[in-house]
Amino acid sequence: MKRRTLVTGVGKGLLAAGISGLLVTSALSADPIKIGVVEHKTGPLAGGEVVTHTPNIELWVSQVNARGGLKVDGEQRMVEIVRYDDKTDPAEHIKAVQRLATQDEVDFMLSPYGTGFNIAAAPIYAKYNYPLIAVSAITDKIPELAKRFPNMFFTLGTTTGFVEGVRDTLTKMRDAGAIGNKIAMVNVADAFGIELADKARPILTEAGFEIVYDKSYPLGTPDISPVVKGAKASKPDAFVAWSYPPDTFAITEQAIIEDFDVKAFYTAVATCFPAYAGKFGSKINGSLGAGGVNPDTPAMQEYRKAHKEVTGKDADYWASATYYASLQILEQAIEGVGKVDRAATIDYIKNNSFDTVLGAISFDENNNSERYWSVGQWRDGVFRAVADVGMGDSVAAVAKEGWN
């Protein structure tokens, strides 16, 4: 007997309420393939997830179902998403993933948003043999994690990779005579910000840069102006902020107000958001940030167009495409195996190359895809990659010419 399960179709909302909290959707021609995801609808990470993950799930499901579904067992099966909200609470997250695996018995699961949540959920994915194609998880522990969780794959790079991207960008600009070697660096005093700053100190120093200002600020700082004033007073040639979304906005706004005119201005997470360009318009032309894409490939152009058409929103210029690629990898692996067999799907992901919006993606012996863009630069309304690992298609960064 098939267990009754809770199912919500994407964009359809709740379909019907049944007794004891269990809902049933009517079966289409064949039973749908159920794919689970636990989201942060509220809490500190909600604002980022809803930009980078959620629309891509909507886009992918609508595309797959428009083609009639996934080819499995010689028939076409539609895709259905089962989703829960964890309110950015790890205990809730673990519970919800357990529920997806053992109560809803979903066929596959998508990866959560945030390094901590990917790692917290990984043991459950491993226990029930679900492939976990992590996207929003940037870590230097990939070999150790991959050994522990052979079902876990990594697509967005390492902490060191991101710092080295910044180093390479700045080094090239210095070699081209655009900037000198003085860097002002600030970071948000939270896990990822601390980790990046910690890595950046030796890496930037070894590359011959002098860090003339190096301060942290607490998460939730209501007034960032002393930090920006302090950085400006140190008269740097380049400014690097390992920042989170709200402070990325605040630092940039304050830099504009202070007319903090450096030739290289870098802020980390959320610089790639369409809302960032929406807020600052042309003023941020030449600003650097984490991520970036190559907007010129046909696959990327097609993806961005479809994203806008289906979800009504622009995709961000970083992990959006990577998250969509993770869905493409899952799709191709399921169809490649030809049936719902999770262990075989994990093997398939390990041993094959996938054709995605990012180009060909395959995984090394550490389940890591060494192909990602690491630094982007705003150029006339597009956030172009200027540094990458394994992509080879980034352009040279140019000096920022003021906040106009």
Next chain:
Amino acid sequence: MDILISGLLLGGTYALMAMGLNLQYGVARIMNLANGEMLVLGGLSAFWLFTASAVSPLLTAIIIAPLSFIGNWLIYRYLLLPLVRRSKNQGQLEVDSILATFGMSFALVGVMVSIHGEYFTYSYLADPLSVFGSTVALNRAVAFVAAVAIGGALYFWLNRTYAGTAVRAVSVSAEASGLVGINVDRISAFAFALGGAVTAIGGTLISTFITLDASIGVLFTMKALIIIIMGGVGDIRGAIIAALILGLVETAVATIVDPGLTLASAYVIFLAVLLFRPQGLFGRRTT
């Protein structure tokens, strides 16, 4: 000079966060944990009206004030007054109002997420303004002026008008006020509603320079609680002075010592004040 100017502006921001809650807690005796969400709701309205139809957040502040007043009056009248009537003592009311307003804060977050789940980020008056040779953001300066105006008006109203005197009387002792013929329920409802309106105005102004999102309200609730307790419950001067102290201290520490210690230093000041004055700066000693 930079420290003084930026610090005062930040203090003004804090005053905007705290004055509303000060009325709500000081007079109506409701420790409103949904206060931050009310502030964010003001910010959301400003964001939404600005991006959808280019309405100035200043205009939104004027529109939102009466709406928030009515909304908060209804909340007090129909959700909180039953709790006030039911409770036998202040302790019981504190427990009930914590539970109820915590529920409200969740509900409000849920509503706001369904309206706009992303960051409420837009640009308004993000221009430099030179004050005595120090560069500040125009939007922060506007918020400061509004804080001064609201604080001044409240102070004048509380101390110079008959209605204001009644409000102060209730904040000192609800029981005694009832005995001298003051309609305590009406005054409390009015103070709660007025507090909500002030908070919502604060939210619209704050959203012009702080990036808000639906879930961030709890940070503002905590800051506002710290400020009103530091100032002393129920005294508008206390809240304003505590807000200014925190603003100045945070800016000074960020500039002179280390920006990493700003928030920690604010809490140290708060704790120190309570250690030496357990009833807050302007609080009345209760037994």
Next chain:
Amino acid sequence: MKLAEVRNLAVGIVVALLAIAVPLVSDGYWLSIATTAMMYIALSTSWALFSGPTHLIALSTGAFFGIGGYLVGTGMSDYELDFWLMAAVAPFVAMFLALLIGLATLRLSGVYFVIFTLGLAEMIRNLVSWIQNNFLGSRGLYVLTDFTDAHIYWMLLAVAIVVFLTGWWINRSRLGFALRIIGNDEEVAKHVGIDTAWSKVTLFMTTGFFAALVGAIVAPRYSYIEPNVVFSPQLSFLVVIMALLGGVHRLWGPLVGVIPFTLMWEAITIFFPSSTTLFLGISFLLIVYLIPNGFVGMFESGLARLRR
């Protein structure tokens, strides 16, 4: 021992034995609910040990919990120390901190105490982040162990049982008697020669000890420690809410608050996956209006009616 006490003890032992058996029955979904519930049972019950008799609402659970989780995280990740060592050290660090806080807050009453503890928790969170940022450095705080949910559940259960025994012992001891007098009227307590300060501080230290221990045990479950996740003000509030829902004047009050609360939370997550937060808020409100004296109050008035 009186008959009622023997009966209570017997009930307690049966409940504990049943609780021990949970992982043997379910190793998946229900166990993950039980683990989360057990975390809150241990936290809320130990919270109520202090806040029940003294009527002082402490919002510092998140700070102690965070110290536990953070010390395990930084010890294991940055210094390659053993989990057991860190889990043993953390509660004593928290207890020492609770001692300082307890001494500092003696003069505070009512809402001033509540917000003081809240401000203190925030200060600790900021200081820890700052120290880590400037002196310790970090490559990310990973807590990778081979513990399964069942192990963590049993450890939490053990903590919860110790909390209950402690509470039971305190109630029977001079300390519990003293605290009840303090709770009723502190002046009276002073006049009859009770060292009110020391009684309060001792209990507060107990609370801090257990909260940090729970934080340390839960750290391997989270696997990756972020200061802003473990030093969570939300957690402090939730612990208070659950304890109040149950009722803080009985040792088993928080227990009967946590269990329905966790189940209700889960039911809402299932019924309303797209607006969980909204409906959680609404259900809080309903509880406040419909169950005015907490579940214990509902329980006891029901019992009283039955007996009549």
